[in-house]
Amino acid sequence: DAKTTQPPSMDCAEGRAANLPCNHSTISGNEYVYWYRQIHSQGPQYIIHGLKNNETNEMASLIITEDRKSSTLILPHATLRDTAVYYCIVPTTYSGGSNYKLTFGKGTLLTVNP
Amino acid sequence: SQTIHQWPATLVQPVGSPLSLECTVEGTSNPNLYWYRQAAGRGLQLLFYSVGIGQISSEVPQNLSASRPQDRQFILSSKKLLLSDSGFYLCAWSVRPSVPKRRYEQYFGPGTRLTVT
Numbered sequence: 001d002a003k004t005t006q007p008p009s010m011d012c013a014e015g016r017a018a019n020l021p022c023n024h025s026t027i028s029g030n031e032y033v034y035w036y037r038q039i040h041s042q043g044p045q046y047i048i049h050g051l052k053n054n055e056t057n058e059m060a061s062l063i064i065t066e067d068r069k070s071s072t073l074i075l076p077h078a079t080l081r082d083t084a085v086y087y088c089i090v091p092t093t094y095s096g097g098s099n100y101k102l103t104f105g106k107g108t109l110l111t112v113n114p
Numbered sequence: 115s116q117t118i119h120q121w122p123a124t125l126v127q128p129v130g131s132p133l134s135l136e137c138t139v140e141g142t143s144n145p146n147l148y149w150y151r152q153a154a155g156r157g158l159q160l161l162f163y164s165v166g167i168g169q170i171s172s173e174v175p176q177n178l179s180a181s182r183p184q185d186r187q188f189i190l191s192s193k194k195l196l197l198s199d200s201g202f203y204l205c206a207w208s209v210r211p212s213v214p215k216r217r218y219e220q221y222f223g224p225g226t227r228l229t230v231t
Contacts, residue, residue: 034218043204043222044158091218099165100211100218101173104150104158 004088009109012082018075020108022088025069033064034091034102035073037084044087044104047073078112085109116141120205120223127230133178133192135226137205140186145207147188148220149180152202164188165210200230 005023012018024033034049048055048062050071055062061074075082087107091100117140127133139145149161160173162180170180177196181189188205206220 032218041202041225041227043206043225044220046219046221049219101160102218102220103160106157 004090004105006086006088006105006108008106009111011111011113012075012078014080014112014114015077018078018082018110018112020073020075020086020088020110021070022073023070024088024090027068027090029068031090031093033062033071034089035060035062036087036089036102036104037082038087038107039081039084047086075110078110080112080114083110083112116207116221118205118207118221118223120203120226122226123224124227125229127195127228129197129230130194133190133195133199133228135190135203135205135228137188137190137223138186139188139207142186142207142209144185144210146210147182148206148208149188149190150204150206150222152204154201158204162190195230197230200228202227 032049032051035047036044037047038044047059048057050062050064052064052068062071064071085107087104089102091102093100119138121136147164150158151161152158162170162172164170164182167182167185177199178190178192203226205223208220209217211217
């Protein structure tokens with residue numbers, strides 16, 4: 001099972017890009033990287049996922065290194081409402097991918113400062 | 115669009131009392147359903163998941179049980195609460211994962227904050 005490593009905390013100035021790193025050096029070739037975030041006292045929110053190509057949606061961009069051993073979530077213009085714990089997850093799959101489990105670690109607490 | 119509801123939002127219960135938390139999903143059919151718990155200052159722990167009516171899988175042995183009486187209804191219960199059952203309980207749903215689409219997004223409800231006194 002691939003595991004992820006994230007810094008416990010990061011700060012970012014409002015309006016600047018927030019770049020959140022994640023190491024997943026044991027990831028296998030068909031395992032995806034998922035990102036969620038959890039704002040205080042709320043349930044986690046899905047952000048984005050990717051396999052090997054860079055991905056972008058309305059919330060964020062995901063950059064995955066060519067060797068797939070690490071990735072970076074980019075919030076292009078961070079706002080105060082982006083303050084949250086960000087989780088990088090490699091789902092554990094079973095039965096050929098028809099079943100899976102998400103393991104939420106401790107994540108990175110991103111604090112966006114005014 | 116899909117929505118997920120949980121109630122109550124907060125609950126204070128004495129030790130030894132029963133518990134029933136309810137979760138319902140709207141706007142989708144045949145979802146996978148999940149119960150998680152987040153103890154104070156800790157990460158999310160998967161408690162139960164269900165792939166269909168009456169089908170429950172337990173991740174960890176504990177004082178809790180789950181049931182799925184209808185396709186979009188998931189209930190978390192306990193006969194006698196312990197102090198260690200305090201926490202933030204989250205229900206989530208996902209589409210049925212399939213190969214090769216491999217969609218593993220889960221969508222979470224607002225949660226129930228349970229305090230056992």
